[in-house]
Amino acid sequence: AQSVAQPEDQVNVAEGNPLTVKCTYSVSGNPYLFWYVQYPNRGLQFLLKYITGDNLVKGSYGFEAEFNKSQTSFHLKKPSALVSDSALYFCAVRDPMNTGFQKLVFGTGTRLLVSP
Amino acid sequence: DAGITQSPRHKVTETGTPVTLRCHQTENHRYMYWYRQDPGHGLRLIHYSYGVKDTDKGEVSDGYSVSRSKTEDFLLTLESATSSQTSVYFCAIRSGTDTGELFFGEGSRLTVL
Structure with a gap:
């Protein structure tokens, strides 16, 4: 069964500095990987996905994520953080090789706090 | 905007009462899902639907039932609410792309007293 781990409950970064939110995964085959962001009292918003191809994928709001198969990681990154990036971030994985229902499994979330 | 409306957005109820949450979509998507979000657990799948009258259980389905009589509506029912069902409930639809x-x-914030 697939699983996702987000090892940090919270990440603190100063505005203007680069940020990284970590995610590792476990699937039996090649994964489909996703990042979502949740602002207070809102639903989750899709940020980006990795399916195949280039290991660096770009998404909304200047975010990008790097897929590393050998380390089974899919870390979310941004070169220069904004205060408005402060939110809860979720990594998710789907195993497209599952013959049954291909559910999306979410990590427990990482709270990003960007200080002015 | 994915065209998904949840109602009610907030509800407070008492233990033992029935509760129904509604999810309405305007996109005509086949797959619909109900998740609950709790601190330390992320999102956990309660039930999902893959078409009208076609539903199945997720990982935390005990105490919940669902119905889908029309493509656009997916209802989540708590037959007899318990305090452990206090949570934020999210409905989701799956995109029509292969990546899904x-x-x-x-979200619907439910408090069971």
Whole structure:
């Protein structure tokens, strides 16, 4: 069964500095990987996905994520953080090789706090 | 905007009462999902639907039932609410692409006293 781990409950970064939110995964085959962001009292918003191809994928709001198969990681990154990036971030994985229902499994979330 | 509306957005109820949450979509998507979000657990799948009258259980389905009589509506029912069902409930639809990313509603916050 697939699983996702987000090892940090919270990440603190100063505005203007680069940020990284970590995610590792476990699937039996090649994964489909996703990042979502949740602002207070809102639903989750899709940020980006990795399916195949280039290991660096770009998404909304200047975010990008790097897929590393050998380390089974899919870390979310941004070169220069904004205060408005402060939110809860979720990594998710789907195993497209599952013959049954291909559910999306979410990590427990990482709270990003960007200080002015 | 993914065209998903959840109602009610907030509800307070008492233990033992029935509760129904509604998810309405305007996108005509086949797959719909109900998740609950709790601190330390992320999002956990309660039930999902893959078409009208076609539903199945997720990982935390005990105490919940669902119905889908029309493509656009997916109802989540708590037959007899318990305090452990206090949570934020999210409905989601699956995109029509092969990669199947989900798009979420704004959530329904349920408090069971």
